[in-house]
Amino acid sequence: MAEKSNLLPRPLYAINAGLDAFAQSLRAQGAAVTQVDWSPPRVPKLHHTGQGIDIEAANAEACRRINAGRPRLLGLGPARQVIPGCHDRLILHAGPPIAWERMCGPQRGAVMGALVYEGLAEDEEQAAALAAEGEVEFAPCHHYHAVGPMAGIISPSMPVFVVENQAYGNLAYATQNEGLGRVLRYGAYGPGVYERLRWMEEMLYPTLQAALESIEDGIDLRALISQALHMGDECHNRNRAGTSLFLRAITPALMRTCPDGQRAAAVFEFIEKNDHFFLNLSMAAAKALLEPAEGIPGSTVLSVMARNGTDFGIRLAGEPERWFTAPAGVVDGLYLPGFGAEDANPDIGDSTVTETAGFGAFAMAGAPAIARFVGGSPEDALETTLEMYEICFAEHEHFTLPALDFRGTPLGIDVRLVAESGIRPRLNTGIAHKEPGIGMVGAGVLRAPAACFEAAFRAVQRW
C-alpha cells in the first residue's frame, strides 16, 4: 500500500469501467473515482462493411433463412440423372477443390474404387492411372449442391437422395450411407466394397425410391432431426435415433410398395444394422437449409465448412463462391482395435455441414452417449455446445436441447466472433486410414484450423 501510494504523488481522478472492486480499491486510497457500467465487448466490433452494409442485419437474414428452411426427402435417383451438370466422367469429392496429385490417401482410394465400380477402370491401379492422366474431372460436392461424408465421392451411377428445401425450392443431394468399417467413403476398395455399392444401386435404391414415391410430399427431415436431437443424437456421429425415426417414417410405405417380403426385409435390415444411415440424410438436409443463406451481401456467417483430408475449407454466406482454406487438422480419436494415431488421415469429409447448420458437434450437449464413440466425457459434450454459442450469431428455432432447458442449438458460425474470441469451431468426425484401400480406423474430435478463419476475416475487413 505504502509503495503504491508513492506512485501517486498528486490527487488521482480515475474513471473505472467494469468491476466495481477496482473503484473501491482506488477510493480506499483517497482517489476520486467515477464508476462506469461496462463489460467486455460481446457484440462484434465490425458492424458494417467498407461499403456500408449492415453486417448484423445480413447475418440476421442468413439465420432467418436457415431457420425458415423446410427440407424434405422427396426421393432418389442416379447422380448423373438428378444432379444438374453431372456427367459420366465427373467425380465429386468432399471438401474444397483439390487435384488428384494433392488428394490424401483415403480420397484417392475412394476415387479408385468409384472408377472400378463405374466400370471406367478394370482395377484400382488402372483407376489411379486414369485419374493421374486427367481423364476424370474432379469437383467438390459443394459445387453441385451435394455433400459427401468422409472422402465424399459421388460417381455418376451412384443413387443419391434428393432433398428439397420447400421454403425456397432449392435441392440438395447425398449418397446412401454404406455403413462403417471397410467402405468406400473411408477410402476402402475391393470386391466387398463394390458388391455392397451394387446392391445399394440395384436393390436398396429402387426399393426406397418406390416407397418414397408413394409418400405424398416426402419425409420431413427437419422434424426427424428435431426429434432425434431430443433422443440422444447430434445427427453427425450419433444417428441411432435419426435412423430409427427414418425407418418409422418410411416402413409403412415400404411394406405397401414392395410386394416381396424378403426383399423388403433385406432393405429394412441393411438400414437397421447401420445406425449411421441417417447421417447422409441429415447432411443433405443441412445443405438444403444452408444454400438459401448464400449470396446475402455482408453476411459473415459460414455457409460451407468442409474438408478433403488435405485442406479444410470454409465459405461465407456473403461471398459464397470463394473458398478460404488451411491444412486439415489432426483428430484426437478413439481407435478401432489394431489401429492408432499413426494410421490416421487428417480431418476429412463434408459432414461438418451439420455443425454449419447448427447441429452435429454443436448439439453435443444433447448427445452425452456419443462420448463412447468419439471419446471425451459427457461433460465435454455439454461444454462443447456451451462454447459454440460464443461464436454463433443466433440460436436455432426448431432444433432445441432438452438438457439446456430446450434452448435452441448454436446457429450461424460468425467468422467475426471466431476472429475476436479466438474460439475455433469444435467438430466430431470419423477417422479414415491415411493409406488408400483400408477404411475406417476410429472416430474423434478436433477444432477447425485457425488460418482459414483468419483469412476469411481479413477478406471481410476488405468487403
Add this chain to the structure above:
Amino acid sequence: MAEKSNLLPRPLYAINAGLDAFAQSLRAQGAAVTQVDWSPPRVPKLHHTGQGIDIEAANAEACRRINAGRPRLLGLGPARQVIPGCHDRLILHAGPPIAWERMCGPQRGAVMGALVYEGLAEDEEQAAALAAEGEVEFAPCHHYHAVGPMAGIISPSMPVFVVENQAYGNLAYATQNEGLGRVLRYGAYGPGVYERLRWMEEMLYPTLQAALESIEDGIDLRALISQALHMGDECHNRNRAGTSLFLRAITPALMRTCPDGQRAAAVFEFIEKNDHFFLNLSMAAAKALLEPAEGIPGSTVLSVMARNGTDFGIRLAGEPERWFTAPAGVVDGLYLPGFGAEDANPDIGDSTVTETAGFGAFAMAGAPAIARFVGGSPEDALETTLEMYEICFAEHEHFTLPALDFRGTPLGIDVRLVAESGIRPRLNTGIAHKEPGIGMVGAGVLRAPAACFEAAFRAVQRW
C-alpha cells in the same frame, strides 16, 4: 468470546465428532479436544433382522438377481391360455387387492368395458351390475405374474405379451398398449374402445405373434431398455426410443411372416403412431426382472409398488405375499385441453414396476425432454434421479445414464432408507379422469405415500 468464556468456568475436555472446525473453535478457547472422524449415518442402522438375518447381504442378493435378469419377449397369447390360473370370469387389475365397491372410477370404467368386450355383458350398465353382484372374480395383476398400466385390466380374451427372464425361467405378462386418450386402461369404454381392442385381438396379436415365433430366442428387452435410456427415454412415460427400437427389432420378421403388405403396414402403423407402445413391454420386463428377488429372507427392498387408483401398495422382497397400503396420492400434472386437477383420479396403475426395477422416474436424468409431458423442468428430472440414489440399495449394472457419466440407475428401493431419510420414491404417471368412461386427462409427477413405507418398515423391525 468473553461471554462464552464465562460459560466455561472449569477446564473443558471435549470429544468432537465430524467437522474439524468445531474442534478448532474449542481449542482456540483453551479446551482440550479429541477429534473423532465421523459423518452422518448413511449406512442404515438396521443391519440384522430379529432372527439375526443379515439384511445387507439379503438386499445385495436381491439386487444381484435383478441385475442378473435377462428378460426376453417370446410371444403373445390370450390371457386365458397363457397366464396360469386365468379363467373366464377372472378380471385382473392394477395395484393391491380391491373389491368392486372400493374401486375408483377409471378402474370401474375399465372393468365395465372389459366385460362388454368379453361378451359377458351387453352394455356397461349390465357390466356394472354383474361386477357388483360378485359374478366376477377380481385379483391384482401382480398375483398372476402380470402388470397392467393405469386401470390395468386384463380380461381372459386379451392377448398378452409373454416375457421370460431367461436367467431364472420365470414368466411375466402384460397386454398390448392401446395408445393414449380414450382407451380402456384410462377408464374409457364405448364402441371405439371395443373396436380397437378387437382389432388388437384379431389383427395386431396374430401378426406380431407370427413374427415373434420366427425370431429365435425372442427379443432382448433388457438391451432395448438399456439403449432407450441412452436415447432420452426413461421407459415409463417416455417410450419414443423404446418403441422405435422395438419396431427395429421386430420389423424384418414381420415383413417375412406377413405376406400381406397392407396388413403388415397397418400393424406397423398402429405401433408407430403410439410412442407409448413400448411401455407395456418395459413393464413386463421389469416384472420379470423383479420376481426372482422375491422370497429372499431379510431383504428390505421393494419387489412391488403398484396403485389401483384407491390404494397405493408395496411389497418387500423379504415378505413378498404381504401388501402394505396407503391411500393413493394426488398427481401434480399437466392437463389435456378442457381438463384440470378437479377431473383427476388419484395415482393409478402398475407402471411403477419400472421405478421398482430401477428405471422410470428413477432414470429421468436421462430423459430431460419428458418435462414437456409430465411437467417440471429438465433440472427437476436430473434432481429426481440424484435424490433416488439416497433411498436405493444399489445401482443398476445394465441400465446406465450417459448424462451422469454412465452411472448405473438407482436400483432397489430400500424401505429402511426411505424410513430413515424421509425421502419418498418419486414417480411419473399418466392421469385418468376420475369418472368411469372418459379416459386420459393428463400426465404428471408425485411421490409415493409415506404410510405404506412406514408400515412396511415397522414390519421389518418385527422380522
